[in-house]
Amino acid sequence: MxxxxxxxxxxxxxxxxxxxxxxxxxxxxxxPEGGPPVVMDCPDLAAGCSTRMHGQAVSVGVQGELKVLQPFQVWVRAADAHKVQATFTMEGMDMGFNLYTLHADKNGVFRGRVTLPVCISGRRDWLMTLDIDGRLLAVPFVTEL
Ligand SMILES: [Cu+2]
Missing domain, CATH: 1.20.5 (Single alpha-helices involved in coiled-coils or other helix-helix interfaces)
Known part of the structure; x- marks a missing residue:
C-alpha cells in the first residue's frame, strides 16, 4: 500500500x-496562428488587390456587383494555400453567422459565391475576413446601392 x-x-x-x-x-x-488580421485596403475589389502577409503573396478580388441580396464571387489567390474561408461582419454590429469555404479551381484560385444580407441600420460598410490556412486577412469594403 x-x-x-x-x-x-x-x-x-x-x-x-x-x-x-x-x-x-x-x-x-x-x-488562428497568424494573430490579429492583416488589414488590406482595396479601393476597387472588382479589379482585385494584392498584398503580402507573413511572406506569402495574396491577391483578392470579386466578380459581379457588390450588392446585398445578390450573389457575387470572391476569389483569392494565395501561393500554397490549402484552406480558404471567408466571413462577413460589420464593426460593432452583429450581422449573423456566416462562413463561406472557397474552393480551388483548376488554376489554384480559390472561389466562393457569397450573398450578403441587408443591414437593418442601412449601413453598407462591411469587413470581409479571409482565413487562409489560419492566417487572417481583413478587407473592408462598401456595398453598392
Ligand atoms: Cu449592419
Missing part, C-alpha cells in the same frame, strides 16, 4: 503537467 501511494504522489505532478500541456496545446490549436 505504502509503495503504491508513494508512487502515486511521485507521478501526480507529472500527470498534472501533462494535463496542463494538453490544455495549452488544444487552446493554441483552436486559435
Amino acid at each position: 505504502t509503495t503504491i501511494r508513494s508512487h502515486f504522489f511521485r507521478l501526480a505532478p507529472l500527470g498534472i503537467l501533462l494535463l496542463v500541456g494538453l490544455v495549452v496545446y488544444l487552446n493554441q490549436a483552436r486559435k
Whole structure:
C-alpha cells in the first residue's frame, strides 16, 4: 500500500503537467496562428488587390456587383494555400453567422459565391475576413446601392 501511494504522489505532478500541456496545446490549436488580421485596403475589389502577409503573396478580388441580396464571387489567390474561408461582419454590429469555404479551381484560385444580407441600420460598410490556412486577412469594403 505504502509503495503504491508513494508512487502515486511521485507521478501526480507529472500527470498534472501533462494535463496542463494538453490544455495549452488544444487552446493554441483552436486559435488562428497568424494573430490579429492583416488589414488590406482595396479601393476597387472588382479589379482585385494584392498584398503580402507573413511572406506569402495574396491577391483578392470579386466578380459581379457588390450588392446585398445578390450573389457575387470572391476569389483569392494565395501561393500554397490549402484552406480558404471567408466571413462577413460589420464593426460593432452583429450581422449573423456566416462562413463561406472557397474552393480551388483548376488554376489554384480559390472561389466562393457569397450573398450578403441587408443591414437593418442601412449601413453598407462591411469587413470581409479571409482565413487562409489560419492566417487572417481583413478587407473592408462598401456595398453598392
Ligand atoms: Cu449592419
